[in-house]
Each structure stands twice: as structure tokens, then as C-alpha cells.
Amino acid sequence: MLARIDSAALAGLEGSAVTVEADVVAAAPAFSIVGLPDAAVQESRERVRAAIVNSGFEFPSRRITVNLAPADLRKEGPSFDLPIALAFLLATKQVEAGGSAHGSLAAVGELGLDGVLRSVPGVLAIAESLRRRGLRGVLLPSANAAEASLVRGLEVYAVDNLRQAVRQMACGGEGALAPADVGALLAAVNSGGPDFTDVRGQEHVKRALEIAVAGAHNVLMSGPPGSGKTMLARRLPTIMPELTVDEAISVTRVHSVAGLLLPDAPLVTRRPFRSPHHTISSPGLIGGGSSPRPGEVSLAHLGVLFLDEFPEFRLAALEGLRQPLEEGEVTISRRLTSVTYPARLMLVAAMNPCPCGYRGDRERECVCPAHRLRQYASRLSGPLMDRIDLHLDVPRLNPQVRHAARTPESSATIRARVAQARARQLARAGATGALANAHLDAPSLRRVCRLDAECTALLDRAYDRLRLSARACDRVVKVAQTIADLDGAPSISPAHLAESLSYRQRGTAHGE
Amino acid sequence: MNARQNLGRRAEQAAVEHFERAGWRVLGRNVRIGRGEIDIIMRRGSTLVFAEVKARATTVCGSPEDAVDARKRRQVARLAELWLTVHPRALEHIEDVRFDVVAVDASCVPLRIRHLPAAFTRDL
Numbered sequence: 001m002l003a004r005i006d007s008a009a010l011a012g013l014e015g016s017a018v019t020v021e022a023d024v025v026a027a028a029p030a031f032s033i034v035g036l037p038d039a040a041v042q043e044s045r046e047r048v049r050a051a052i053v054n055s056g057f058e059f060p061s062r063r064i065t066v067n068l069a070p071a072d073l074r075k076e077g078p079s080f081d082l083p084i085a086l087a088f089l090l091a092t093k094q095v096e097a098g099g100s101a102h103g104s105l106a107a108v109g110e111l112g113l114d115g116v117l118r119s120v121p122g123v124l125a126i127a128e129s130l131r132r133r134g135l136r137g138v139l140l141p142s143a144n145a146a147e148a149s150l151v152r153g154l155e156v157y158a159v160d161n162l163r164q165a166v167r168q169m170a171c172g173g174e175g176a177l178a179p180a181d182v183g184a185l186l187a188a189v190n191s192g193g194p195d196f197t198d199v200r201g202q203e204h205v206k207r208a209l210e211i212a213v214a215g216a217h218n219v220l221m222s223g224p225p226g227s228g229k230t231m232l233a234r235r236l237p238t239i240m241p242e243l244t245v246d247e248a249i250s251v252t253r254v255h256s257v258a259g260l261l262l263p264d265a266p267l268v269t270r271r272p273f274r275s276p277h278h279t280i281s282s283p284g285l286i287g288g289g290s291s292p293r294p295g296e297v298s299l300a301h302l303g304v305l306f307l308d309e310f311p312e313f314r315l316a317a318l319e320g321l322r323q324p325l326e327e328g329e330v331t332i333s334r335r336l337t338s339v340t341y342p343a344r345l346m347l348v349a350a351m352n353p354c355p356c357g358y359r360g361d362r363e364r365e366c367v368c369p370a371h372r373l374r375q376y377a378s379r380l381s382g383p384l385m386d387r388i389d390l391h392l393d394v395p396r397l398n399p400q401v402r403h404a405a406r407t408p409e410s411s412a413t414i415r416a417r418v419a420q421a422r423a424r425q426l427a428r429a430g431a432t433g434a435l436a437n438a439h440l441d442a443p444s445l446r447r448v449c450r451l452d453a454e455c456t457a458l459l460d461r462a463y464d465r466l467r468l469s470a471r472a473c474d475r476v477v478k479v480a481q482t483i484a485d486l487d488g489a490p491s492i493s494p495a496h497l498a499e500s501l502s503y504r505q506r507g508t509a510h511g512e
Numbered sequence: 513m514n515a516r517q518n519l520g521r522r523a524e525q526a527a528v529e530h531f532e533r534a535g536w537r538v539l540g541r542n543v544r545i546g547r548g549e550i551d552i553i554m555r556r557g558s559t560l561v562f563a564e565v566k567a568r569a570t571t572v573c574g575s576p577e578d579a580v581d582a583r584k585r586r587q588v589a590r591l592a593e594l595w596l597t598v599h600p601r602a603l604e605h606i607e608d609v610r611f612d613v614v615a616v617d618a619s620c621v622p623l624r625i626r627h628l629p630a631a632f633t634r635d636l
Contacts, residue, residue, distance in 0.1 A: 030634035061610040
């Protein structure tokens with residue numbers, strides 16, 4: 001007797017169709033799973049056997065063959081436990097699928113030995129793929145159900161254990177979860193926590209960070225220890241525009257695949273802020289592993305990737321940043337698979353100006369020998385530094401200066417200006433699909449950001465004097481455009497361009 | 513026939529009598545297939561059983577069923593497959609096929625018989 005249940009496997013960020021077939025015949029008893037299963041799927045036999053018996057069903061002594069089709073796709077993880085158990089129960093006629101006139105129900109979930117259902121990663125992507133295949137609905141562990149209900153047009157049934165799943169199967173599904181209202185979830189976000197009012201002084205740095213956020217440009221802050229680099233960086237999410245519905249779904253998809261979603265928070269409602277330690281490995285930062293997983297650059301998608309002690313990161317990890325910074329995505333290729341994860345992040349790096357930390361400080365002397373300085377600077381390659389739009393000095397402030405500073409603006413005030421600037425960018429970019437100026441590709445940049453004769457002449461002079469690369473020129477124009485957007489100006493003026501140029505890398509600026 | 517073989521015979525005889533009383537029809541005893549042997553093949557209703565009988569004179573060295581190790585299980589399963597290939601009609605009206613272990617404790621009189629249905633499967 002043969003039975004089928006639809007399910008799905010994860011391939012990168014995409015759900016891929018898998019049909020679980022179970023064939024049960026009278027022959028020497030055996031339980032085998034075929035269809036390129038990995039070790040966790042092989043172990044599914046033991047979990048399924050125990051879950052079936054402990055849920056009060058029969059596990060007859062027959063030859064059971066489970067096939068996971070298509071047979072050439074590698075199947076990983078325990079998420080096939082539930083469809084295997086259900087296909088087996090259908091094949092042994094211990095349950096009959098009800099309501100099949102309306103189309104069948106798919107199933108995904110890990111089983112415990114007592115039949116309890118455990119959550120699995122990547123449910124959002126899986127649910128989206130099931131809907132694309134035109135399936136009516138899906139049975140899911142309760143812990144994952146809220147996440148799947150973000151997908152419209154798919155009935156989601158939350159089940160706690162195998163018995164409940166069987167009941168839902170028999171009646172064709174009852175009491176589907178109401179589809180989640182993503183807009184309402186996003187509106188309910190309370191903005192608490194740190195605020196830019198906490199940072200006194202450093203007005204020029206705040207101005208530059210506002211520009212960076214408004215256009216999603218990359219920033220490198222350089223300053224002595226304790227000058228407030230980390231404090232400033234941590235407050236960046238509070239001035240970033242709120243996530244749109246599509247953005248929230250896109251971020252949630254990545255976090256779901258990485259298994260970082262909490263059951264009580266099925267939607268990521270805030271922009272990610274990732275600050276990995278500088279000892280992180282290259283696969284940890286960029287993504288990878290023999291069965292690829294998203295790295296920090298992808299977990300920071302549409303948010304901030306904060307790399308403190310920038311030159312201390314491994315060289316391989318730093319250089320690996322180049323592709324995601326340029327293309328907004330990262331492709332990981334392995335012998336059998338190649339997956340692409342989104343990585344449209346804003347890089348915020350922080351470093352000390354030298355190993356001792358006090359080079360250029362007004363009061364303390366730098367004690368670094370010259371060769372250490374060279375060594376330190378050489379860890380950051382030209383191509384990488386070229387991709388950083390704003391180079392900022394964050395000086396140490398003495399207490400008098402800090403107390404004299406006027407009351408700082410709140411994050412909400414800054415965010416309002418940023419939001420206006422972003423709105424202008426979106427309206428202008430139109431069909432290019434760029435969410436911010438930094439995401440414009442070269443052709444759309446030429447079309448969207450027009451320079452008048454005066455600006456062109458200024459840029460040409462800067463190109464020669466500052467020895468800018470072609471890429472740097474494009475980036476200077478993008479930052480200038482963002483400054484114009486913050487200004488509410490219709491086009492880039494020489495003043496905007498000049499401010500943008502002032503943020504370019506210092507070493508190059510002096511022609512060293 | 514040495515003492516150990518004698519013990520095996522007595523255990524098998526006791527097991528067969530036990531199963532026949534319980535309504536099983538024994539299809540074969542000590543069925544030789546190639547170099548191997550299946551102790552008992554029997555059916556009742558829609559169930560077909562290949563049984564391995566294991567006897568122990570004392571329980572000092574562990575219980576009898578522990579002596580049916582992975583190698584022995586693989587052997588029984590392989591022999592059963594062969595036997596089913598040679599006797600395809602044996603599967604008519606059969607739904608369940610099982611590998612059972614019959615543990616016989618020969619340290620007392622009468623022999624104590626413990627039946628372990630579906631003790632193992634072909635995939636271990």
C-alpha cells in the first residue's frame with residue numbers, strides 16, 4: 001500500500017518541493033529511507049517508530065520503504081519526521097486523508113519519541129514554497145505556526161503532537177490560524193532602549209552617521225579607546241527608517257533559516273544590528289559550512305553590521321566582505337550546491353588609529369613604533385577601504401567640552417529627517433529597485449543622479465588630486481546625493497559634493 | 513550429539529510444542545538454506561514468523577536473547593529473504609512478516625520459554 005505526503009526541503013533561502021512516499025508491503029520486515037537522506041534523516045526511522053508506537057498507533061512488522069522525491073536533492077535535518085510518520089499511517093490505513101477534494105495538506109516537523117512535535121528552521125521559506133506550488137495548507141509544529149501564518153494564501157494548522165496531526169489529516173484541517181497582519185506587527189514595535197540623546201558632543205560624527213544611515217553608506221570610525229565609537233554604533237538602528245512589510249519578511253526569512261527566530265516573535269520587526277567578535281571565522285562572517293548557512297553579513301541584511309576592532313579581524317574574513325558590500329548578496333558554492341543569501345547591509349567599522357590607540361590624540365602621545373603602524377594600516381586592503389564611503393575621526397572629548405555641548409537631538413528627530421531623505425530616494429529610484437542611494441548600480445546612478453557642469457568639474461579635479469578610483473567617484477556621487485536628499489535639494493550642489501569628498505579616506509586625500 | 517547440541521534440540525522441541533499449543537502452524541524446523549539454518553518457520557492467521565531459538569543452561573553469561581547479536585540477526589534476515597524467494601507462495605494471505613526470538617531458560621524444569629515477537633528487523 002502506497003501513500004504520499006507533500007513536504008519541502010530548504011535549499012539556501014528557498015523551499016524546495018519534496019514528496020514523501022511510503023510503501024508498506026508484506027515481506028521480511030525492514031524500514032529503509034531512500035532519496036539522498038543525511039544522517040539526521042536516517043535517524044528519523046527511530047524517532048518515527050517510537051513516536052508512532054507511543055502515540056497509540058500500530059507499527060506492523062512489514063517492509064517499509066520511504067522515498068523522499070526528487071531523489072537527486074540532498075535531504076537534511078529532522079523536518080521530514082512528521083510527513084514520514086503520516087505517510088506511513090496513511091499507507092497502513094490507520095488514518096484516511098479527509099477533505100482531499102480541496103487538495104491535500106502538506107506536513108513539516110520534527111518528532112520526539114513520545115510523538116511531540118518540535119520546531120524546525122526555515123519555516124517561512126518552506127511555507128512560501130508550498131504556497132507557490134499551489135498546496136492548500138500545511139501541518140506545522142505549534143512553535144513554527146505563527147511564522148508560517150505570515151504567508152497569505154496558505155492554510156496553517158498548528159499541531160502539538162502526532163495524534164493532533166492525525167486528527168487534522170483525517171478531517172482535512174480544522175481551525176486554521178488567521179493570517180498574521182504584518183503591518184500591525186510592525187506598528188506594534190515599541191522603540192525603547194538606547195537613544196542618541198545619550199551621546200553628548202561628537203556633532204560632526206553624528207552628522208556623518210545621519211548621512212550614512214540616510215543612504216545606507218558604509219562607515220569607518222577611527223578614534224582612541226573610550227571616545228564613544230561603540231556607543232554611537234549601537235544607537236544606529238534607532239535612527240534607521242522602520243522596516244517595511246517586504247523588508248521585514250525578507251529579514252525574517254534569513255533569521256528563520258539560521259534558526260534564530262523565537263517562538264513568541266515570529267516576525268523580525270527591528271532592523272538587525274549584528275556585532276560579531278573580531279575572532280570570527282570567515283565562514284561565520286560571510287556564510288558557509290559544508291551545508292551552507294547564512295553568515296553575519298546575511299543576518300545583518302537590511303540592518304547594521306558593526307565590526308569593532310576592524311583591523312583585528314582575520315584577513316580572509318575581511319576580504320570576503322568585498323562581494324557582499326558590492327553586490328548586496330553573497331553566493332556560497334560547494335561541490336553539490338550553490339546558494340545565494342541576501343546581504344544588503346550597512347557596514348559600520350570601528351578601529352583605533354594605531355595599536356596603542358592614541359595616534360593623533362591632543363593630550364596623549366602615541367607610543368607605537370613605525371613598523372607597527374605600517375603593519376596595522378596594511379591589514380586593511382585598498383579594495384576594502386575603497387568600499388567605505390565615510391571615514392570619520394572620533395576624537396576623545398574632555399569633560400568640559402562634553403558638558404558645554406548642547407542637549408543632543410533625540411533619535412526620533414534624526415529618524416524623521418532620515419525617513420524624509422529615504423522617501424525622496426525611493427521616489428527617485430522608482431523602478432531601479434534600489435532602497436537607498438548606496439544600492440544604485442552604475443547605470444541607474446548615471447540616470448538618477450545628475451551632476452551640473454560645476455559639479456562635474458569639481459569631481460574631475462578631485463579625481464586627479466585625490467587619486468580616486470572609478471568606484472570611489474561613483475560612491476562620492478552617491479553620498480553627495482544623500483546629502484542633497486537630507487537637504488531637501490532638487491539636485492546635487494558643489495557644496496554637497498564637497499562635503500561628500502571630505503569624508504573620503506584621508507590617506508588618499510593627501511596623496512600619500 | 514554433544515551436551516550443547518542436545519540442549520538446543522530440547523529447547524527447540526519445547527518451543528515448537530509451546531507454539532503449537534498457542535495455535536501456530538509450524539511450516540518448518542531447522543530449515544537448511546545453503547550453509548545456514550532457520551530454527552522455526554511458522555504462521556498463524558496473516559502473520560508469518562521466522563524464529564531463532566536460543567537456549568542457555570545457566571544465566572551466568574547473560575540472558576539467551578542477548579546472544580542473538582547483530583551478526584546472527586543479519587544472518588537470519590538474509591536466510592529468510594532467500595527462503596521467501598524460493599517459496600513465493602508462502603506470502604499468500606500474509607500481511608505481517610516478523611523475526612522473533614525465543615529465549616529458553618534451561619536452568620529449571622520444565623524449561624522456561626520467553627517469546628520476543630518482532631525482536632529485530634532487517635535494517636537492525
